[in-house]
Amino acid sequence: MTQSPAPTSRRRLYDRALDQHGFVTSTDARALGVERAEMHRLARNGWLERRGHGLYRFLDIPYGDHDAYMEAVLWAGPGAVLSHDAVLALHELAEANPRTLRVTVSRRVRRAPRASITLLRGDVPDSDRATYHGIPCTTVARALIDSRDLVMHTRLVEAMEQAHERGLLHGEEHTRVAVALAECRP
Numbered sequence: 633m634t635q636s637p638a639p640t641s642r643r644r645l646y647d648r649a650l651d652q653h654g655f656v657t658s659t660d661a662r663a664l665g666v667e668r669a670e671m672h673r674l675a676r677n678g679w680l681e682r683r684g685h686g687l688y689r690f691l692d693i694p695y696g697d698h699d700a701y702m703e704a705v706l707w708a709g710p711g712a713v714l715s716h717d718a719v720l721a722l723h724e725l726a727e728a729n730p731r732t733l734r735v736t737v738s739r740r741v742r743r744a745p746r747a748s749i750t751l752l753r754g755d756v757p758d759s760d761r762a763t764y765h766g767i768p769c770t771t772v773a774r775a776l777i778d779s780r781d782l783v784m785h786t787r788l789v790e791a792m793e794q795a796h797e798r799g800l801l802h803g804e805e806h807t808r809v810a811v812a813l814a815e816c817r818p
Contacts (some may be wrong), residue, residue, distance in 0.1 A: 643665040653702040654693035658686035704733040715769045719775035726791035773805040777812045
């Protein structure tokens with residue numbers, strides 16, 4: 633019985649990118665045992681497009697509606713989560729259409745800023761973290777509460793009810809958000 637050959641570096645990176653809307657990071661490459669030089673070679677040969685420091689996208693993976701959200705989180709680095717009105721926009725709630733995607737990080741990011749991303753420093757507890765469409769985010773409950781100063785109150789209340797109807801907010805969360813929104817009522 634012959635053993636099948638080990639997957640190539642490109643194949644391992646490609647498989648990871650399929651789970652990340654076409655994106656792969658240098659951190660992913662290290663975890664997969666792929667050398668930095670191999671990433672550069674794949675970019676030179678037209679397989680990868682460099683999208684920022686340590687961030688690449690496979691050109692043959694089709695673009696989708698959620699790619700910008702994943703790119704923002706991966707660009708910010710490990711532990712980053714999509715937050716505030718960006719999470720609402722991801723779920724098409726509150727008619728949110730932020731000019732920049734808010735991403736919360738727990739550590740300093742030493743990269744040139746991007747006009748399309750607003751980095752916020754803060755700790756997001758595990759209980760307020762979720763993954764939607766494969767994208768690390770805050771929960772919808774946390775996003776609704778965090779967006780109180782960003783989105784009109786009436787839109788947030790409507791979004792809360794929509795999220796509840798769609799199963800994105802459950803009993804206890806719904807109550808917590810309703811109380812928080814009532815406290816900041818205009």
